[in-house]
Amino acid sequence: MTTRARGAAAMALAAALACNQGLEPALAPTSCPHGFVGVCGTVSFVGQVPESTAKVFVVAFDTFPRSQNDLFKFKPQLDPTILPLGGPPFFYTLQLPPGHYEWVLAVWQKQGPTLNATNADTLLRETGFYRDRGDTTRHGSGIVIVNAGTSTDSIDFVVDFTNMHRVCDYFRPCP
Amino acid sequence: MTSSALLALLTALASAALRAQSAVVYGTVHVESGGPLRFAQVVVMGSNLGTLTDSGGHYRLAPVSPGVVIVRARFIGYVPAFDTVSVAAGDSVEASFVLHPSVIDGLPLVVVGPVVVTAAKRSQLLDQAVTSVAVVSDTELARRAVSTVDEAVDKAPGVQFLNGQVNIRGSTGYVQGLGSRVLLLVDGVPANQGDRGGINWDLVPLEDVQRVEVVKGAGSSLYGSSAFGGVVNVITRDISVGWHGRVRASGGAYANPPYDVWRFRDYTGGREGLDVTGSYGTNLVRGSLTAGGWHSDGYREQDRQNHWQAAAKGVWAPGPATRITASGSWASDQYEVPLVWCTRGACDDRGLTYQPFKIATQDTGTFTRSDKGYLTALVERTSSDHLAWQARGSWLRTRFTDLRQGADDYGIANRLGAELRAVSRPTAGRVVTVGAELARSDVRTNIFTGDTSSTDTVVGTHTQAEFAAYGESEQLFGRARLTGGARVDYIAVDGGGLSAVVSPRLGGVLTTSRGAWRASLGRGFRAPSLAERFVSTTVPPFRVIPNPNLRPETAWSGELGNATRLSAALHADAAAFWTEAYDLIEPSVNGSAIQFRNVTRARLAGLDVALAAQPPIRGLTASLAYTFLYARALASDSAPGGPLAFRPKHLLTLSADYQWRAVSVGGDFRYASRFERVELYSNDDRVAEKVLDLRASLEQGPLSVRCRLANALNYIYNQVPRTLAPVRTLSVTLTWTY
Numbered sequence A: 001m002t003t004r005a006r007g008a009a010a011m012a013l014a015a016a017l018a019c020n021q022g023l024e025p026a027l028a029p030t031s032c033p034h035g036f037v038g039v040c041g042t043v044s045f046v047g048q049v050p051e052s053t054a055k056v057f058v059v060a061f062d063t064f065p066r067s068q069n070d071l072f073k074f075k076p077q078l079d080p081t082i083l084p085l086g087g088p089p090f091f092y093t094l095q096l097p098p099g100h101y102e103w104v105l106a107v108w109q110k111q112g113p114t115l116n117a118t119n120a121d122t123l124l125r126e127t128g129f130y131r132d133r134g135d136t137t138r139h140g141s142g143i144v145i146v147n148a149g150t151s152t153d154s155i156d157f158v159v160d161f162t163n164m165h166r167v168c169d170y171f172r173p174c175p
Numbered sequence B: 001m002t003s004s005a006l007l008a009l010l011t012a013l014a015s016a017a018l019r020a021q022s023a024v025v026y027g028t029v030h031v032e033s034g035g036p037l038r039f040a041q042v043v044v045m046g047s048n049l050g051t052l053t054d055s056g057g058h059y060r061l062a063p064v065s066p067g068v069v070i071v072r073a074r075f076i077g078y079v080p081a082f083d084t085v086s087v088a089a090g091d092s093v094e095a096s097f098v099l100h101p102s103v104i105d106g107l108p109l110v111v112v113g114p115v116v117v118t119a120a121k122r123s124q125l126l127d128q129a130v131t132s133v134a135v136v137s138d139t140e141l142a143r144r145a146v147s148t149v150d151e152a153v154d155k156a157p158g159v160q161f162l163n164g165q166v167n168i169r170g171s172t173g174y175v176q177g178l179g180s181r182v183l184l185l186v187d188g189v190p191a192n193q194g195d196r197g198g199i200n201w202d203l204v205p206l207e208d209v210q211r212v213e214v215v216k217g218a219g220s221s222l223y224g225s226s227a228f229g230g231v232v233n234v235i236t237r238d239i240s241v242g243w244h245g246r247v248r249a250s251g252g253a254y255a256n257p258p259y260d261v262w263r264f265r266d267y268t269g270g271r272e273g274l275d276v277t278g279s280y281g282t283n284l285v286r287g288s289l290t291a292g293g294w295h296s297d298g299y300r301e302q303d304r305q306n307h308w309q310a311a312a313k314g315v316w317a318p319g320p321a322t323r324i325t326a327s328g329s330w331a332s333d334q335y336e337v338p339l340v341w342c343t344r345g346a347c348d349d350r351g352l353t354y355q356p357f358k359i360a361t362q363d364t365g366t367f368t369r370s371d372k373g374y375l376t377a378l379v380e381r382t383s384s385d386h387l388a389w390q391a392r393g394s395w396l397r398t399r400f401t402d403l404r405q406g407a408d409d410y411g412i413a414n415r416l417g418a419e420l421r422a423v424s425r426p427t428a429g430r431v432v433t434v435g436a437e438l439a440r441s442d443v444r445t446n447i448f449t450g451d452t453s454s455t456d457t458v459v460g461t462h463t464q465a466e467f468a469a470y471g472e473s474e475q476l477f478g479r480a481r482l483t484g485g486a487r488v489d490y491i492a493v494d495g496g497g498l499s500a501v502v503s504p505r506l507g508g509v510l511t512t513s514r515g516a517w518r519a520s521l522g523r524g525f526r527a528p529s530l531a532e533r534f535v536s537t538t539v540p541p542f543r544v545i546p547n548p549n550l551r552p553e554t555a556w557s558g559e560l561g562n563a564t565r566l567s568a569a570l571h572a573d574a575a576a577f578w579t580e581a582y583d584l585i586e587p588s589v590n591g592s593a594i595q596f597r598n599v600t601r602a603r604l605a606g607l608d609v610a611l612a613a614q615p616p617i618r619g620l621t622a623s624l625a626y627t628f629l630y631a632r633a634l635a636s637d638s639a640p641g642g643p644l645a646f647r648p649k650h651l652l653t654l655s656a657d658y659q660w661r662a663v664s665v666g667g668d669f670r671y672a673s674r675f676e677r678v679e680l681y682s683n684d685d686r687v688a689e690k691v692l693d694l695r696a697s698l699e700q701g702p703l704s705v706r707c708r709l710a711n712a713l714n715y716i717y718n719q720v721p722r723t724l725a726p727v728r729t730l731s732v733t734l735t736w737t738y
Helices: A001-020 A066-071 B003-021 B138-144 B148-153 B532-533
Strands: A036-046 A053-061 A079-083 A092-096 A100-101 A103-110 A125-131 A143-146 A159-161 B022-030 B043-044 B050-052 B056-064 B067-074 B080-086 B092-094 B095-101 B131-137 B159-162 B165-168 B182-186 B209-216 B229-238 B242-254 B270-281 B285-296 B305-319 B322-336 B341-343 B354-359 B367-384 B385-406 B407-424 B432-446 B460-479 B478-495 B499-512 B517-527 B537-539 B542-545 B553-567 B570-590 B593-613 B619-633 B652-662 B663-672 B689-700 B703-710 B718-720 B727-737
Touching: A036 A143, A053 A092, A079 A092, A103 A159, B022 B043, B022 B067, B022 B080, B043 B056, B043 B148, B050 B056, B067 B095, B080 B092, B092 B478, B138 B148, B138 B209, B138 B663, B138 B689, B138 B703, B148 B159, B148 B209, B165 B182, B270 B652, B285 B432, B432 B532, B517 B570
Parallel strands: A036 A159, B022 B092, B022 B095, B182 B229, B542 B593
Antiparallel strands: A036 A092, A053 A079, A053 A103, A100 A143, A103 A125, A125 A159, B022 B056, B043 B050, B043 B067, B067 B080, B131 B209, B159 B165, B209 B229, B242 B270, B242 B727, B270 B285, B285 B305, B305 B322, B322 B367, B341 B354, B367 B385, B385 B407, B407 B432, B432 B460, B460 B478, B478 B499, B499 B517, B517 B553, B537 B542, B553 B570, B570 B593, B593 B619, B619 B652, B652 B663, B663 B689, B689 B703, B703 B727
């Protein structure tokens, strides 16, 4: 191979490597993606979102919290799914490790200081959770199973901004 | 007698005294066949002293300042030759050269330079260094038309920047700027932050940078903590005699997102800046001052930045063997912080899974003010032709305030340092370097407090003291140079007990017909930063808790390398390297708490190859640099094994430049393979890095115009999770030099 040919080959290699596209727009899913492990479903919104809203997010507890100290034992710890602040029904995906989950819920967070255990009751509200149809108990029985390598679809629930509950509602008395 | 006449008389007397105490370097320049070479140029590098040979090939350089100087001989059509010469006051030293043709069999030879490096805390030729050193010269800095030091070093072989955090052979990975495993030196003075251990790459204006040396592999045997994976030494410009000035104006524009659905503003973002440098020098005193600033709209939402900087340097040479230098810089940045990009639901996502140019609505308004500066004073003296010593003191100060919704964090840190070093040449072929170093870091902060309560209103102060002594000896045995040395560091935190770390190193260079072989084995270590020990904050939903009991992380690092000319037009430098790391400090998640712990035992091994070619087209040069990296965390009782996060297995840089008269064009292509593993958001899409930079320049007398098109293909990618890497950016720099 001549020097010119080697140079041309190197340029062609560089061009070929460079032509490959980088990140591209990815449409939000409307059903559980193939290979996804976790839960998916549709959230519907009721009521006007409060002006003091910082964010609304979905998390799951593998056992229903027994005390305020259990409140931070939700999954996923790092990357809970953020919900839009109202609007049309929203298809969500929540990545979870395989297992048994007793409470899949939406949490409303108020604008304010950095969240910690002592101000959780002030800043957080339960604003909707998944329950089995026909269950009318206070917490509902909404057990969700996530099997290894698969996703669990149709974990649908309603986020009701007019009916949000403080943490202390579950661990009375409220101050 | 008027004061000006008195000054003139004193100046004349001082000059006469300088001449009386200076030295002479003399010799001959011959060609390979043995004949003398007339009109060859011989110069003392780094000075204005030069001459031409006579018809017998003889030359004489005087007055030469005593000390160690590099003498270069060159002639058109021949490869330049260099020699390191040690001269004492009043001495006469011979340095003769034989020049070799730069064209063999019709092909031009590749000339690799510059050749002087300071990796061993003293000047030495590049091919005498026992570890790999990459040099980014002022020519390359200018040619690349970059704005900051990190942009200039980013394309050096084996070096990769991740959102401002430098990696040499994969040393650091990415830890949000904390705890760099690379040590930054400014003219040999340590400049890592006193609190976080990270690096402010905008500390020194690029205008003032002469060259950057990147020392690869553990350098703790000379440099101590942080030189775990390598050392980056930024060397500022010498100040020339007479009046000089430089004005540099730049302007540029960022490309808009390549897809309409990603658009986030209705205008094109710009960037503009201005730097002015002035200097004046005589043989006795020299001084320079640089000031400037720039503004950037940024290439994504909430990414605007203002930067202001000033730097000054003064040199006083009271005697031919003594030089006193004082320098300092200050930089202030006010910038919006884009944090992480917007994911679905967190902003107006337009029906997409993520919006890489936008941020979450709740992060709006996050802002940082960062001020940093340093002062340093250096006394250098050549006591005799066998002994030179230097003493320095330094002060580095950083201050940051992070303004975000709900909480403001701040930290004010100081790092005071002092060093006394001597370089002795007791016999021919032997060089001994010894020294002692002190450093004291302190921080006053509301985030690195060590407080374990849940409140964030506590303000705390912490200190770390370091005491060190080191020594290294080099001996020439025929064609081999052997080096051995060690450094012992004592570290005390908050006035507590001292913990000691010993860092030895052995190395050698052997010159053969197959090039120069180098080998080294040494120990590296990094003391945990005050931030890693005492950080106490909340990163929702996590509480980050302190760990005052962190131990230094350590490593054994070795390499075997060879630099050789493969053909008349091809120069190669290759090195195999291996690092065994112990007690690496990593963030560890336990329930809702994050804590820095000594958790990881790791192995980083691989191969560095750098080729420089001069194809048979006049004016064309090309280079290739490739690094293969095997980076694995080894399994232990407390941590599983697997790939180390944020390390690419393959790192490739192709460069080419073509010069025709006053015009030059060129480009770099960088490929970094997709990270096998990242921390945080590991299920996000991620791609390899494939970035093409193009450049063009025109020089006409004192004016030059340089254009740079960074990321010319507007390749959209991220290195750090949910942080968009820079998009296509066009910049034009106009420089006037007096």
